[in-house]
Amino acid sequence: xxxxxxxxxxxxxxxxxxxxxxxxxxxxxxxxxxxxxxxxxxxxxxxxxxxxxxxxxxxxxxxxxxxxxxxxxxxxxxxxxxxxxxxxxxxxxxxxxxxxxxxxxxxxxxxxxxx
Amino acid sequence: xxxxxxxxxxxxxxxxxxxxxxxxxxxxxxxxxxxxxxxxxxxxxxxxxxxxxxxxxxxxxxxxxxxxxxxxxxxxxxxxxxxxxxxxxxxxxxxxxxxxxxxxxxxxxxxxxxx
Numbered sequence: 001x002x003x004x005x006x007x008x009x010x011x012x013x014x015x016x017x018x019x020x021x022x023x024x025x026x027x028x029x030x031x032x033x034x035x036x037x038x039x040x041x042x043x044x045x046x047x048x049x050x051x052x053x054x055x056x057x058x059x060x061x062x063x064x065x066x067x068x069x070x071x072x073x074x075x076x077x078x079x080x081x082x083x084x085x086x087x088x089x090x091x092x093x094x095x096x097x098x099x100x101x102x103x104x105x106x107x108x109x110x111x112x113x114x115x
Numbered sequence: 116x117x118x119x120x121x122x123x124x125x126x127x128x129x130x131x132x133x134x135x136x137x138x139x140x141x142x143x144x145x146x147x148x149x150x151x152x153x154x155x156x157x158x159x160x161x162x163x164x165x166x167x168x169x170x171x172x173x174x175x176x177x178x179x180x181x182x183x184x185x186x187x188x189x190x191x192x193x194x195x196x197x198x199x200x201x202x203x204x205x206x207x208x209x210x211x212x213x214x215x216x217x218x219x220x221x222x223x224x225x226x227x228x229x230x
Contacts, residue, residue, distance in 0.1 A: 033218070040124065042205055042220040043159075058217065090158065097216040099147045099209055100166045104218060106159045 003027045006091050006107035013081040013114045021076040021110050023091030029105075031094045032074040036060065036087040037109075043090060049074055050097070081114045088112070117142040117210040119189075121221035129229045134178075134193040136224050138206030141187065147209040148189040149218075150180055154202045162204075165189060176200070201228045 007022045023032065033048035035058075045058030049068040063085060065077040074093075078085060091107040122137040140146060150162040163174025170182040176199075180191045189206060206221040 035220075040222060042222040045217055045219065048217065059219075092218070097209060097218070099149070099164055103161070108158045 004091055004093050004105045004107040006089075006110050008110060009108065010111045011113070013078070013112065015081060015083060015114060017081050019078050019081065021078075021089055021091075021112070023074045023076065023093075023107060024072050025093040025105070026072065027093065027095070027105070028071060029093040029095050030071065031097045032068070033058070033092045034064070034066065034074070034076045035090045035092065036085075037090060038087050046076065046089075078112075083114045086112060086114045117146050117208050117212075117219055119148075119206045119208045119219065119221040121204075121206050121224050123224055124222065125225050125227065127227040127229055128196045130198055131195050134191070134196045134200065134226065136191040136204050136206075136226065138180075138189045138191065138221060139187050140189060140206075140208050142208065142210060144211050145182070145184055146211055148180075148182060149207040149209075150174065150178070150189075150191045151205045151207060151220075152176075152202050153205065153223075159205070162191070196228050198228050198230065201226055 004025045030051045034046040035043040037043045044060045047066040049055045052071050055066050089110045094104040095102050118141050120139045148165040151159045163172045165172050165182045173179045178193045203223050203225045205223050
């Protein structure tokens, strides 16, 4: 998990609250992405970015917002938290999505509970 | 869209026995394939990846996987299970199709080692 920093590690939110999960990398990676992990469902892609100023939706984007104003940072915003968003969130980054010669790095995860 | 299917959400093997975790992919073009391991309350660690060099890929901790195009499979094996192998294992895929390069995960297989 070298170089990908996620904060906070743990968070409890009330329904309807908003918050931002932070993800930062210091490896000058172009590609960054957010996943959520739920029991029995593996990791599902929420949003991803192929470079500063460029973002796109993944498999489960509803209820989440992202922006990529710098190469280093890729924050994930929950606009109005719902219990269904209780999950573990992982940020990932790589120089390129092409895995030949590249390594995809994952953060250590952010445990979010919405009550 | 590419996807991977992991057969068996839970697998139990005796210590010292063969470990076989199954993964099949669906893609018209052979994709890039990965196996990740996740220990309890931790992030993801790459075990090995297939990027179209040798079809038999050796990874860390004694694991290996063989890419079989005719069977659209990428099963993970280890000749002799160790207690420390108990974890959740995820197969993942990246399509080679331009514009569709996303890392997609299977639903995971939890491996239990019986003493």
